[in-house]
Amino acid sequence: MDRFLSHFTHRFDAKGRVSIPAPFRQLLAKDGFEGVYAYPSLDQPALDCGGLKLLAEIDALLATMPPWSPARDAFATALLGTSEILRMDAEGRVSLDERLKAALGLSDVAVFVGQGHKFQIWEPSRFQAHLEESRLRVRGLRVKRGSEATV
Amino acid sequence: MDRFLSHFTHRFDAKGRVSIPAPFRQLLAKDGFEGVYAYPSLDQPALDCGGLKLLAEIDALLATMPPWSPARDAFATALLGTSEILRMDAEGRVSLDERLKAALGLSDVAVFVGQGHKFQIWEPSRFQAHLEESRLRVRGLRVKRGSEATV
DNA sequence: TGGGATAGCATGGGACCCCATGGGCGTCAA
DNA sequence: TTGACGCCCATGGGGTCCCATGCTATCCCA
Numbered sequence: 001m002d003r004f005l006s007h008f009t010h011r012f013d014a015k016g017r018v019s020i021p022a023p024f025r026q027l028l029a030k031d032g033f034e035g036v037y038a039y040p041s042l043d044q045p046a047l048d049c050g051g052l053k054l055l056a057e058i059d060a061l062l063a064t065m066p067p068w069s070p071a072r073d074a075f076a077t078a079l080l081g082t083s084e085i086l087r088m089d090a091e092g093r094v095s096l097d098e099r100l101k102a103a104l105g106l107s108d109v110a111v112f113v114g115q116g117h118k119f120q121i122w123e124p125s126r127f128q129a130h131l132e133e134s135r136l137r138v139r140g141l142r143v144k145r146g147s148e149a150t151v
Numbered sequence: 152m153d154r155f156l157s158h159f160t161h162r163f164d165a166k167g168r169v170s171i172p173a174p175f176r177q178l179l180a181k182d183g184f185e186g187v188y189a190y191p192s193l194d195q196p197a198l199d200c201g202g203l204k205l206l207a208e209i210d211a212l213l214a215t216m217p218p219w220s221p222a223r224d225a226f227a228t229a230l231l232g233t234s235e236i237l238r239m240d241a242e243g244r245v246s247l248d249e250r251l252k253a254a255l256g257l258s259d260v261a262v263f264v265g266q267g268h269k270f271q272i273w274e275p276s277r278f279q280a281h282l283e284e285s286r287l288r289v290r291g292l293r294v295k296r297g298s299e300a301t302v
Numbered sequence: 303t304g305g306g307a308t309a310g311c312a313t314g315g316g317a318c319c320c321c322a323t324g325g326g327c328g329t330c331a332a
Numbered sequence: 333t334t335g336a337c338g339c340c341c342a343t344g345g346g347g348t349c350c351c352a353t354g355c356t357a358t359c360c361c362a
Contacts (some may be wrong), residue, residue, distance in 0.1 A: 001184075001236075005188075005231055005234050006234050007234075010322070010323090013322095013324060015325090015337085016336095022322085026160040077157070089339070090338095091322080091323085092321085113232040114231050115231055130228065133225075137221075141226075156328085162312080164315090168313085212315075213347065238348075241348095242311085242312080242346065243311085244345095246348090
């Protein structure tokens with residue numbers, strides 16, 4: 001398996017550490033760097049995470065935009081400028097900044113959500129709300145696509 | 152046989168495991184991964200299940216959408232984020248989360264329903280109700296098509 | 303045609319391992 | 333000195349693997 005799938009709920013310990021889900025760690029290990037590349041999600045109160053592969057995808061995306069264009073600058077700022085490198089310990093845990101936790105509304109539990117090429121970290125109740133909204137949107141889009149509604 | 156057909160009723164054991172019906176297992180084995188890809192059905196209290204082929208269909212759908220677009224995020228969240236990777240043991244059983252069982256209304260028995268490219272897992276009485284409704288809908292559609300006698 | 307052998311399959315249960323989580327200790331910087 | 337952070341070891345529970353049992357349907361042979 002080569003993408004981030006499924007979802008996991010993990011708890012922060014007294015030191016502010018959380019375990020990255022083991023399946024996700026295995027994926028991250030594949031592109032060989034001992035950490036997590038993360039930046040605040042573009043339009044959600046969540047943290048987008050991934051490995052070197054995600055970073056490469058961002059590069060590819062930026063490459064499709066004209067240099068020095070406002071769009072490219074905006075994407076570069078949002079996806080690269082605000083990013084953080086989270087270091088993992090031997091047990092596969094990372095610790096989040098107090099500032100970052102506050103921004104995401106995190107307290108003692110976090111949800112890890114697979115999204116294929118990346119995964120997200122959410123505060124549980126916020127994610128629940130986001131999930132409802134996403135399902136509604138998907139239902140709507142699926143109807144529009146008509147007969148192609150295989151899924 | 153290359154499709155999920157027919158339906159089966161199996162029992163959960165004390166550890167929360169159920170046997171995937173043997174005909175379904177044979178199909179899953181064809182695309183060669185020892186597990187089941189599953190996610191909550193979008194508009195039914197059921198679990199949609201399949202193998203790598205089902206996952207590939209979802210990937211293909213996602214690939215048609217621009218990266219970092221709200222639509223793609225919604226699909227990824229609803230179809231990948233809510234998914235579960237159910238590993239099968241040597242006897243072809245999977246175990247369902249207690250939370251997942253609750254969401255589906257499952258207690259000690261589950262119905263496996265073939266749907267061609269995928270199959271579903273239902274709580275028996277809920278499935279019965281769904282079946283009645285489907286029958287009615289089909290009758291209605293058939294009348295509309297004007298081909299009463301043939302079907 | 304009928305009865306016994308047999309294989310496939312659903313189900314039960316024990317043992318073990320992975321993994322999430324907790325906590326101690328040293329190091330470095332404020 | 334103190335608090336934050338990185339590194340190490342400990343532990344307990346859930347999940348996975350492995351072996352066992354009973355049922356049923358099919359096949360084979362008399």
